[in-house]
Amino acid sequence: METEERVEMTASEREVMRVVWTLGNATSKDIVDVLEMKRDWKPATAKTFIGRLVKKGILLAEPEGNKYIYSAAISEEDSVKTEADRFFEQICHKQAGRTIADMLAGATLSHQDVELLQAVLDDKKKQAVEEVACNCVPGQCSCSTPR
Ligand SMILES: [Zn+2]
Structure with a gap:
């Protein structure tokens, strides 16, 4: 920690x-x-x-x-990864997919990048769950509190 x-x-x-x-x-x-x-x-x-x-x-x-x-003392790659992980810990896990899709849509990617992403997505498709569980404290997102 x-x-x-x-x-x-x-x-x-x-x-x-x-x-x-x-x-x-x-x-x-x-x-x-x-x-x-x-x-x-x-x-x-x-x-x-x-x-x-x-x-x-x-x-x-x-x-x-x-x-x-x-x-x-730390590599740039590790630092970027840590920063991205931290960001995704700060949002509702239910929003991760939508957020990643928005990031993807806004990024300029090489053919190689697209292939890498496609391989990850193929893998994710096999492991996909019916519904992502909310990780939030009640009161911090609308999916964990009944409206
Ligand atoms: Zn939530």
Whole structure:
């Protein structure tokens, strides 16, 4: 449970991590150079987010001379998966199918992506249930409380 809390990051922190994931190893200057352009951040702003990420254990800091070399403690793929899982835990399980369909409809996909999705769907078809159970607390969704 604590580990899950630790990897939670804000949109600004994710901007920092995307630079680190791309470079592998990065100095604060590398991070500032990218985000100064994209987000108009001052070096102090970037350093604040870097500090928070280190504190959360998402970013590793290795001293080298008078600076630090930063690297990621978690992969981008794992982070995206965790974020998506967290989102689906926050909505009624009955809404998952509809939500995924909407996400699919809005996404630009390659032929390879479509094939991957089709394989997953074929599998899901075999395991499909009659009705998805609601996971909500009464009062937080209309399917668990009689109208
Ligand atoms: Zn529900």
